[in-house]
Amino acid sequence: xFYHVSKEDEYLFQGKRRRLVEQxxxxxILDEAVLKAIEKIPRHLFFDxxxxxxxxxxxxxxxxxxxxxxxxxxxxxxxVAFQTEKLEIKSGxxxxxxxxxxxxxxxxLVEMGAKxxxxxxxxxxxxxxxxxxxxxGYKSVRFFYGDGYxxxxxxxxxxxxxxxxxxxYLPNDLLVQLRTGGIMVIPIGEGEQQEMYIxxxxxxxxxERQVLGKFKFVPLLQNKA
Ligand code: SAH
Numbered sequence: 001x002f003y004h005v006s007k008e009d010e011y012l013f014q015g016k017r018r019r020l021v022e023q024x025x026x027x028x029i030l031d032e033a034v035l036k037a038i039e040k041i042p043r044h045l046f047f048d049x050x051x052x053x054x055x056x057x058x059x060x061x062x063x064x065x066x067x068x069x070x071x072x073x074x075x076x077x078x079x080v081a082f083q084t085e086k087l088e089i090k091s092g093x094x095x096x097x098x099x100x101x102x103x104x105x106x107x108x109l110v111e112m113g114a115k116x117x118x119x120x121x122x123x124x125x126x127x128x129x130x131x132x133x134x135x136x137g138y139k140s141v142r143f144f145y146g147d148g149y150x151x152x153x154x155x156x157x158x159x160x161x162x163x164x165x166x167x168x169y170l171p172n173d174l175l176v177q178l179r180t181g182g183i184m185v186i187p188i189g190e191g192e193q194q195e196m197y198i199x200x201x202x203x204x205x206x207x208e209r210q211v212l213g214k215f216k217f218v219p220l221l222q223n224k225a
Contacts, residue, residue: 013044014059023063024081031085037111038081045095045136046074046102064217068102070122075164079215080105083185086198086212087160089114094155096177098148098220099164103129103138109162110138117155119144121221146221151177158182166194166217179202187217 002020018040029035038110044060048069059066064075075083086104092114097106100120103176106129109116120126130143144152148163149171157179163186170188178184178201187194198210 013042020061020077024078027078029081029085031126034081034084034108037108038077040091041104041107042109043077043104046104067118068125070124072101072122072125074102074104075079080108083162084108084112085184087162087183089160093159094164095160096151096158097162100129100143101125101164103133105164106133106141107136107138107197110141115140117142117144117152119146119148119152121147149173153177163187163220164217165220167220170197175201175207187215192216
């Protein structure tokens with residue numbers, strides 16, 4: 001069951017989104033295309049709609065991570081904006097996303113002009129998001145149920161790869177599936193916090209690495225149950 005996306009919702013939440021965008025600017029997000037996407041996408045519709053609806057809607061446009069079902073959370077808007085900005089997406093690029101979750105980050109990527117391939121390992125989230133994004137009008141996304149550590153070798157290479165859960169190490173299969181010149185953004189670290197790695201693949205066997213700031217993600221789970 002999805003909420004009806006009404007005009008009234010839009011008027012009510014548009015102002016909140018504009019304020020969120022101003023906050024993101026103050027926190028250092030510069031990419032206008034990223035900010036425009038966040039200003040457009042109705043984040044309040046992406047939460048777990050079976051629990052605590054009014055409480056969550058209240059916080060939909062504050063910079064918070066909130067539950068989306070199956071014990072998972074939607075990332076903070078700043079985290080989504082930061083990861084997307086670092087991907088330097090150009091229209092038409094093929095992007096692999098690991099951790100579809102509720103599809104909010106996916107929608108931001110589509111708004112940036114990306115052709116998105118997204119993998120989710122929780123069946124309930126996969127089933128829901130696969131219906132929800134087309135319902136919102138995001139029809140071009142390819143959804144996969146499976147283990148993100150393995151990527152999608154049948155669709156490689158990808159121009160960009162984004163991992164939206166904390167990985168204990170850099171998954172080699174993903175690096176292999178990144179085209180030379182491509183960028184991967186991945187939070188790495190076990191436990192409470194991860195460091196954001198921005199990797200640029202410079203040849204088949206080499207990459208440049210930047211490590212930028214600490215973030216909190218749910219873990220990228222191994223050995224799919
Ligand atoms: N981009 C999402 C963030 C969701 S949180 C959003 O905007 O909502 C991270 C997601 O990664 C969760 O949905 C979790 O189930 C998923 N995940 C965890 N381990 C995974 C794995 N090995 N492969 C694919 N998805 C995984």
